[in-house]
Amino acid sequence: GQQVMQIPQYQHVQEGEDFTTYCNSSTTLSNIQWYKQRPGGHPVFLIQLVKSGEVKKQKRLTFQFGEAKKNSSLHITATQTTDVGTYFCAGLKGYGGSQGNLIFGKGTKLSVKP
Amino acid sequence: KAGVTQTPRYLIKTRGQQVTLSCSPISGHRSVSWYQQTPGQGLQFLFEYFSETQRNKGNFPGRFSGRQFSNSRSEMNVSTLELGDSALYLCASSLQGLQETQYFGPGTRLLVL
Numbered sequence: 001g002q003q004v005m006q007i008p009q010y011q012h013v014q015e016g017e018d019f020t021t022y023c024n025s026s027t028t029l030s031n032i033q034w035y036k037q038r039p040g041g042h043p044v045f046l047i048q049l050v051k052s053g054e055v056k057k058q059k060r061l062t063f064q065f066g067e068a069k070k071n072s073s074l075h076i077t078a079t080q081t082t083d084v085g086t087y088f089c090a091g092l093k094g095y096g097g098s099q100g101n102l103i104f105g106k107g108t109k110l111s112v113k114p
Numbered sequence: 115k116a117g118v119t120q121t122p123r124y125l126i127k128t129r130g131q132q133v134t135l136s137c138s139p140i141s142g143h144r145s146v147s148w149y150q151q152t153p154g155q156g157l158q159f160l161f162e163y164f165s166e167t168q169r170n171k172g173n174f175p176g177r178f179s180g181r182q183f184s185n186s187r188s189e190m191n192v193s194t195l196e197l198g199d200s201a202l203y204l205c206a207s208s209l210q211g212l213q214e215t216q217y218f219g220p221g222t223r224l225l226v227l
Contacts, residue, residue, distance in 0.1 A: 031213060042204060042218040043157070088157060092212055100170035102147070102212045104157035 004029075004091045006105025014113050019076040021108035023089035030092040032065055032072045037107070038085040046074075046087075079112050086110070116141070118207050118219035126225045132193040135222045139186050139207030145169075146188040147212060148180060151202040151221070162212055163188050170212060192224075200226045 006023045013019050023032065031050040035043035047056055049065035049072060056063045062075045072089055086107040094100045119138045127133050139146050147162040147170075159172040163182035180190045186207070192199055202223050206216035 033216070035216075035218075042220050043206075043216075045215045045217070048215065090157075090216075100162070100212055101172055102159045102216070104149075104159070106156040 004089060004103045004105045006089055006108060008108055009106065010109050010111075012111045012113065013079050015081060016078050019079050019083070019110055020073055021087050021089075021110075022071065022073045023091070023105045024071045025091050025093075025103075026070070027093060028069045030069075030094075032069075032092070033090045033102075034063060034072075034074055035088045035090060036085045037088065041085075043088060076110075079110070081112050081114055084110060084112050118205060118217050120203075120205055120219040120222050122222060123220065124223050124225075126227060127195050128227050129195055129197060131195050132191060133195060133224060135190045135192075135203055135205075135224075137188045137190070137205035137207075137219060139188070139205075140217055143207035143209055143217070144186055145208045145211045145214075146182055146186060147206050147208075147216065148188070148190050149204045149206065150174075151204055152200075157204070160190070164211055195226045197226050200224060 004025045033048045034046040037043045047063050052069050053067045054065040060077045064073045086109045088107045089105045091103050121136045145164045148160040149157050151157045162170040166182045177193045182188045202221045204218050204221045206218045208214040
């Protein structure tokens with residue numbers, strides 16, 4: 001079936017270390033969205049990437065969309081304890097027809113040790 | 115603006131029963147989508163409604179259905195509940211659809227006994 005694979009499943013870092021999570025799809029995506037979910041909370045939108053090879057930055061967060069629009073990554077520089085949570089990518093496939101589907105990766109749970 | 119609201123927040127049902135969950139989108143948003151979140155399967159897209167019509171649908175059985183009203187409020191119904199339906203059900207709204215930012219509600223946690 002349609003899948004977006006996300007790795008790693010868990011990441012434990014020391015505060016100040018960098019963190020990266022990767023998403024990969026077997027088919028081309030219309031766009032990819034990234035969300036963060038804090039423990040006990042709901043997903044909160046971070047960013048959307050649409051163009052092939054697109055790179056966007058938000059302070060310490062850098063998001064990339066692959067040239068083939070099949071993979072994406074989120075990199076956090078110098079993690080802080082406020083970065084704790086689960087990061088999800090969501091790939092949009094087939095939009096425009098009735099089979100459009102927003103497919104979420106399983107998420108990467110980030111813990112940060114002070 | 116007020117955020118997305120979902121009712122009820124918690125629900126306990128028994129196998130075989132049916133359940134209806136409600137979602138009120140952000141004012142002005144016409145698209146409402148529904149998701150199931152479980153520890154094992156993660157977040158899975160159920161369906162999207164826009165202007166009272168189901169526009170996109172994920173891979174869930176027909177026991178899962180929904181509808182949208184003229185004020186964009188949406189309901190999701192699950193019939194003949196199974197133990198595996200225990201999950202957090204999230205709805206999200208956006209102005210025009212899945213290609214935009216999804217604003218999630220707090221979710222309804224459903225436990226099926």
